[in-house]
Amino acid sequence: MINSISDTVVLNNGVEMPRFGLGVYKAEDGNEVTNAVRSAIHAGYRSIDTASFYKNEKGVGEGIRTADVSRDELFITTKVWNDEQGYDETLKAFQQSREKLGVSYLDLYLIHWPIRGKFKDTWRALEKLYKEGYVRAIGVSNFKPHHLHELLADSEFVPAVNQVEFHPRLTQEDTRAFCYDHRIQMEAWSPMMRGRLFDHPAITSLAEKYQKTPAQIILRWDLQHDFVTIPKSVHEERIRQNANVFDFELDKGDMDRIDALNTNERIGPDPDKMGQ
Numbered sequence: 001m002i003n004s005i006s007d008t009v010v011l012n013n014g015v016e017m018p019r020f021g022l023g024v025y026k027a028e029d030g031n032e033v034t035n036a037v038r039s040a041i042h043a044g045y046r047s048i049d050t051a052s053f054y055k056n057e058k059g060v061g062e063g064i065r066t067a068d069v070s071r072d073e074l075f076i077t078t079k080v081w082n083d084e085q086g087y088d089e090t091l092k093a094f095q096q097s098r099e100k101l102g103v104s105y106l107d108l109y110l111i112h113w114p115i116r117g118k119f120k121d122t123w124r125a126l127e128k129l130y131k132e133g134y135v136r137a138i139g140v141s142n143f144k145p146h147h148l149h150e151l152l153a154d155s156e157f158v159p160a161v162n163q164v165e166f167h168p169r170l171t172q173e174d175t176r177a178f179c180y181d182h183r184i185q186m187e188a189w190s191p192m193m194r195g196r197l198f199d200h201p202a203i204t205s206l207a208e209k210y211q212k213t214p215a216q217i218i219l220r221w222d223l224q225h226d227f228v229t230i231p232k233s234v235h236e237e238r239i240r241q242n243a244n245v246f247d248f249e250l251d252k253g254d255m256d257r258i259d260a261l262n263t264n265e266r267i268g269p270d271p272d273k274m275g276q
């Protein structure tokens with residue numbers, strides 16, 4: 001049973017990462033993202049997921065600085081964007097992200113997408129940042145098993161995390177199996193499929209059964225699949241409500257019912273197409 005918002009997973013390098021965090025894609029830089037981050041921390045979140053691509057790292061930094069929790073209790077993730085990849089470019093992009101966030105170190109730095117011909121040099125830069133102590137853990141995002149095979153062939157460190165699109169329509173069986181075997185923690189992006197399944201009868205009937213919202217049903221399903229999950233909202237009430245998933249457990253039959261919704265449907269790009 002996963003009991004509280006402070007529950008963590010232990011990554012393959014021994015670093016603890018909260019199982020539940022706030023995503024901030026499309027949260028506007030400035031008040032919107034700053035208030036969302038503050039509300040989340042106030043509600044007990046300790047993990048925030050941003051990216052240079054979201055153009056809101058400054059506002060995230062402001063939120064974490066003005067929240068009533070010390071930096072070392074927080075887990076901050078950002079990502080190197082596609083046009084920042086390559087060895088020197090990544091080192092530069094990391095310093096820019098760090099400055100915008102206003103932090104001396106990052107908890108997790110991810111390669112946002114597997115850009116062909118670039119991601120191995122990008123990974124070498126992440127390894128350097130990790131060895132120098134600028135970042136506590138390094139990982140990837142949107143990597144399929146074949147990308148990971150290629151990366152692992154001559155890398156010094158195994159990625160700690162692979163953040164991928166994951167929701168009841170896209171259960172990522174192959175990638176999950178590969179990551180499980182290599183002790184790479186899976187993390188779900190667009191875990192609620194941006195609301196597209198909130199009216200699905202299989203989800204609404206479970207919401208009724210457990211007296212929970214559709215969002216809470218889906219987020220609980222993520223956690224019980226051992227995914228780290230990072231639902232996004234900029235609304236204080238939703239931020240609080242989404243995290244209220246630690247007082248119930250989906251039974252095996254209901255987990256299977258949600259699993260059965262898989263159609264391998266993506267709402268984001270296919271990494272093989274994005275990475276050309």
Ligand SMILES: NC(=O)C1=CN([C@@H]2O[C@H](COP(=O)(O)OP(=O)(O)OC[C@H]3O[C@@H](n4cnc5c(N)ncnc54)[C@H](OP(=O)(O)O)[C@@H]3O)[C@@H](O)[C@H]2O)C=CC1
Nearest residue numbers: 023024025049141189190191192193194215231232233234
């Ligand atoms: N690595 C990658 O390539 C990617 C990473 N990500 C990360 O994953 C995070 C989450 O994914 P995201 O794409 O944002 O999608 P989510 O599945 O988290 O859905 C977010 C959407 O759902 C709405 N919402 C949130 N809570 C509720 C609720 N309780 N009831 C109704 N609507 C709700 C939000 O609106 P509102 O804010 O108005 O409440 C927003 O429109 C991102 O924010 C980002 O950090 C996302 C995409 C790609």
Ligand SMILES: O=C(O)C(=O)[C@@H](O)[C@H](O)C(=O)CO
Nearest residue numbers: 025051053112189267268269
């Ligand atoms: O949000 C992210 O982190 C993404 O990478 C995606 O939004 C993705 O880049 C996309 O959908 C661009 O159209």
